Amino acid sequence: MTVQDITTIGIIGAGNIGSQLARLGVAHGYRVVISNSRGPETLTDLVAEIGDGVTAATAEDAAAAGDVVVVTIPLKNIDRVPVAPLRGKVVIDTNNYYPQRDGRIVPLDDATETTAGLLQAHLPDSKVVKAYNHIMAADLTTKGSPSGTPGRRALAVYGNDAEARATVAAMMDEFGFEPVDGGAVSESWRSERDQPGYVKAYDADELREALGQATRDING
C-alpha cells in the first residue's frame, strides 16, 4: 500500500497527539475516524471543531475504518487495542514510556524491548511503524513546512516492513515534516524518551547525528 491508496486514517486515542493528527489528516484531504476509551459521544466538541472530514467512533470501528490506523494512547493501555480489525494494516505508534503514568515495564527498564516492539508484539499481524513520538503535540500543526524548506524539521520513522515505513514517511512529508528512515522496530529506542533527539527541533542531518549518539541504558 502506498500513500495514494489511503483515504481514511483511523485514530485510537483522541488526546493531544490524536487530535493533532486528526487536524493534519483532515487538512490534507483524508477522512479521519477518531476514537477514545469513553465512546464517540464524548468527542462531539472535537468533531465539531475539526469539522467535515472527521467522525467519532469506537476504537474497534476506528481500527476497522482506517486504511492506516494511529495508536496514540498511554502506553499502559496498549494491550486493550483491538487486534482483529488491525490485521494486515499499517499501524502508526506514537507512544512513549512514562513510568509515573504507565507503571514500570520491565523489558523497557531492561532495555531489551522498545515501546514500538511492545505494540508490534500485541499486533503480530499488523505492520507497526513508530512515528510522531518525539515531537510535542502542539508542534505538529505549527512547525511543519513544505518539502525542500531549508532546515525543515525532521522526524524518525521505524518499522519492520520497508513499504509500511515508506507509506508513513510519505504521509509525514505531506504533513510538513522530513522523514528520516530509522530502520527496524528494534532500532526505535533511539528516538524514545530522553534520548538526544527527543522533542528537539532538528533537521534531517541533525536528527541522524542525534540518533547515532543515542545510548541504550536510558531507562535503567
Ligand SMILES: NC(=O)c1ccc[n+]([C@@H]2O[C@H](COP(=O)([O-])OP(=O)(O)OC[C@H]3O[C@@H](n4cnc5c(N)ncnc54)[C@H](OP(=O)(O)O)[C@@H]3O)[C@@H](O)[C@H]2O)c1
Ligand atoms: N503529548 C505529547 O506532546 C506527546 C508527544 C509525543 C508522543 N506522545 C505519546 O503519545 C501517546 C498519546 O499522548 P497524548 O498526550 O495524546 O495522550 P492524552 O492527551 O492523555 O490522550 C490519550 C487518549 O488516549 C485515549 N485512550 C486511553 N486508553 C484508550 C484505549 N484503551 N482505547 C482507546 N483510547 C484510549 C484517551 O481516551 P479517554 O480520554 O476517553 O480515556 C485519550 O483520548 C502517549 O503514549 C504519549 O506518551 C505524547
